[in-house]
Amino acid sequence: MDFEPVLTSLMEIAQTVPRSGLLIGTIAALFLGWIGALMLRNKVAGGRLIRTLSTLALVGILLAVLVQVARFDPRLDAFTEIGMPEQRIEGGETVIPMSPDGHFWLKADVNGTPMRFLVDTGATLTAFSADAASAAGLEPRTGGLPVRISTANGTVTADLTTVESLRLGNIEARGIDAVIAPNLGRTNVLGMNFLSRLDGWRVENGELILNPGLPVTE
Known part of the structure; x- marks a missing residue:
C-alpha cells in the first residue's frame, strides 16, 4: 500500500485545523477529556461519561475537517458527498x-x-x-x-x-x-x-x- 497520499492528506488536515473555527472545538474537547481523566483518577462520578463525550467530539471534528479537505482532493472521493447540499x-x-x-x-x-x-x-x-x-x-x-x-x-x-x-x-x-x-x-x-x-x-x-x-x- 502506498502511504504517501494518506500522509499528504493528514498533513493538509493538520494545516487546515489551525485556520478554522474547529480549533476552538478541538481545544474544548481536549480540555473536557482532561477534566474527565482527573475525575476518573479521583473516582468522581461522571468522569467516564465526560471522557466518552470528549472522544466523540474529537471524532466528529476530525470527520468535519476530513470532509473539508476531501473537497479539494479526489483521492478522498468517498467523503466528498458528505454534507454536500443538492443543487x-x-x-x-x-x-x-x-x-x-x-x-x-x-x-x-x-x-x-x-x-x-x-x-x-x-x-x-x-x-x-x-x-x-x-x-x-x-x-x-x-x-x-x-x-x-x-x-x-x-x-x-x-x-x-x-x-x-x-x-x-x-x-x-x-x-x-x-x-x-x-x-x-x-x-x-x-x-x-x-x-x-x-x-x-x-x-x-x-x-x-x-x-x-x-x-x-x-
Whole structure:
C-alpha cells in the first residue's frame, strides 16, 4: 500500500485545523477529556461519561475537517458527498446552496463526464486539473502558447483548451475557453468566463442563484 497520499492528506488536515473555527472545538474537547481523566483518577462520578463525550467530539471534528479537505482532493472521493447540499432548479434558475465549508460547489457534466467545481468569482477563466481534463477528453489547443496565471502561490503555466459542452442544472455552455493547469492542484474551478454568459447571478440567503442566458436544456 502506498502511504504517501494518506500522509499528504493528514498533513493538509493538520494545516487546515489551525485556520478554522474547529480549533476552538478541538481545544474544548481536549480540555473536557482532561477534566474527565482527573475525575476518573479521583473516582468522581461522571468522569467516564465526560471522557466518552470528549472522544466523540474529537471524532466528529476530525470527520468535519476530513470532509473539508476531501473537497479539494479526489483521492478522498468517498467523503466528498458528505454534507454536500443538492443543487436544484427553481423557476427556470439553477440554485446552489452554500456548503458547510463556506464555498459554493456544484456538479456539472463536462463533455458528458460528471465532475465537481469550486465556484470562484475571482477567477477569470474556468480551470481544470490534469486528471479532470484527461477524463473529459480536454487537450491543449494545437499550436497554442501556454498562458501564465497568477495564483495565491505565485504565477503558474497553463495550457488553453476549449470545452465543447459544460452542463449543469438547466444551463449548457458550449465552446467556452478554459485552462489545464496541473500546478493549480486537484480542484476544478468555475470562473467568470462561464458566469458572464448568464443573464445574471446572485447570492441570496446563502444560495448562489444562476439565471441562464445560455441555451436551456431539457
